Amino acid sequence: MxxxxxxxxxxxxxxxxxxxxxxxxxxxxxxxxxxxxxxxxxxxxxxxxxxxxxxxxxxxxGPAAPPPVETAQARVQQSRLEIRSVGTLASDESVTLAAEVAGRVAEIRFAEGTGVQEGDVLVKLDDSLIRAELADAQARRKLAEANYARANSLSQSGIGTARARDEAVANLAIARAAEELAQVRLDKCYIRAPFSGVMGLRQVSSGAYVQAGAAIANLEKIDTLKLDFRLPENNLADVKTGQNVDVIVDALPGKTFSAQIYAIDPQVDVNGRSLRIRARMPNQEGLLRPGLFARINVIGADRGEVVVIPEAAVVPRGSEVFVFKIVDNKAVEVGVELGERRSGEVEITRGLAPGDMVIVSGHNRARDGRPVDIIAQQQRTS
Incomplete structure (x- = not known):
């Protein structure tokens, strides 16, 4: 236990x-x-x-690589005033041929679109009735001449009366006038070219009956053309007769034509506050046609030296424009003011100096103050 x-x-x-x-x-x-x-x-x-x-x-x-860009150098060139406008080409001379007397079209002696010479008969109207009237008038004139000779002889011999002689003189004048009238009517049966030019499209056919004033066809003189255009009234002091004009026609791309101002309307258009101006330009080759739309550049006075850059360098932003200038291999955004534009270049009136390098390709990757990689520089040889 x-x-x-x-x-x-x-x-x-x-x-x-x-x-x-x-x-x-x-x-x-x-x-x-x-x-x-x-x-x-x-x-x-x-x-x-x-x-x-x-x-x-x-x-x-590491950090992102600088974006690749292409650049160009701002350069100095001589500048001149250039005023741009638009206008319309017109024939040097233009007319619509028309019958002056009524009658049947007997012959058409021209081909549409072909050249004719001054005085050529283009259309003949039936003249059989008028020829008969002319023959009658000629016979009456001869009779009146014989009566006058007889009355004049009797008056000189003292047998005839002065009254008989006066009546013979009056009858002769009437007969001659009737003959001239018949001859004029006959001449008007032949429609002639008033100047050398090119025929347009005809509006009548052979055998048709036309009234006096009926249009036959148009005739255009186009070896030289007129150029009608307008400029604002504030350019009044910048234009004068004899001034050269560069002309570009949309229908013929890549070509530039020359014209010269020969007339300025003395009255300013009160509706548009513009000057009506007319220039003349050669057209020997026939490349141009009346009615064509034209872009016009009026060449004015020299304005001295200006700074220019490629248009591709300009970056718009709202109502302002700027460029990226290269400073120490960095893109620096600079606001600029533009002047005249021509041939892919633009004048810079403020913001750049000659020799400044600007970005012309790669703006979308460039940032203000950031480094860039210049992979190419545009060169201008002209």
């Missing part, structure tokens, strides 16, 4: 074991709770470590 002391020792040992077990269980629960509560922190530390690992790889690529 176990004594009291032995039993008490065993009891105390069991109590200690239970206490230790409870402590261990409590510690275990505490560990589990701690692990669960700090999971988010572990994920955050993991993500941060991943980002740290990737950062050096990104830094190894």
């Amino acid at each position: 176990i004594g009291k002391r032995g039993a008490s020792g065993v009891f105390r040992m069991r109590k200690s074991i239970v206490a230790l077990g409870a402590l261990a269980a409590s510690a275990g629960l505490a560990y589990v709770g701690t692990t669960t509560d700090t999971g988010r922190d572990i994920l955050a530390r993991f993500s941060a470590n991943e980002a740290s690992a990737q950062a050096p790889a990104a830094n190894e690529r």
Whole structure:
């Protein structure tokens, strides 16, 4: 048998074991709770470590390469005043041929679209009736001449009276007038070219009966052409007779023609406040036609030296324009003011100096103050 002391020792040992077990269980629960509560922190530390690992790889690529651009140099050239307008070409002479007397069209002696010479008979009307009237008038004139000669002889011999002589003189004048009238009517049966030119399309056929005033065809003189155009009244001091004009016709792309101002209307059009101007231009080759639309550049006085750049360098932004100037291999945005434009170039009245380099290709990649890679420079040989 176990004594009291032995039993008490065993009891105390069991109590200690239970206490230790409870402590261990409590510690275990505490560990589990701690692990669960700090999971988010572990994920955050993991993500941060991943980002740290990737950062050096990104830094190894370095900054973006400068964008490639093409440039051109601002240069100086002589400038002259140029005034642009639009106009219309017209025949040097133009007429619509018409019958002056009524009659049947007997002959048409021209071909449409062909050249004719001044005085050529173009259309003949039936003249049989008028020829008969002319023959009658000629016979009456001869009779009147004979009567006059007889009356004049009798008057000089003292046999005839002065009255008989006067009547003979009057009758002769009437007969001659009738003959001339018949001759004129006969001549008007022949419609002639009033000047050398090119025939248009005819509006009558052979055998047709036409009234006096009926249109036959148009005749155009086109070896030289007129150019009619207008300029604003504030250009009055800039234009004068003898001034040269460059002409471009849309119907003949790539060609430039020359004209010269020969007339300026003395009256300003009060409706449009414009000057009516007429120039003359040669057309010996017959390339141009009356009625063509023309783009006009009036060449004015010299204006001295100006700075010019290619039009491709200009970048519009709203109501303003600017260019990218190259400074230390960087694109610098510079506002400019434009002048005249011509042949793919534009005058710069403010903002650039001769020799400045500007970007002409690659604006969309350039940024103000950022480096650029100049891969080519445009050269102008003329």
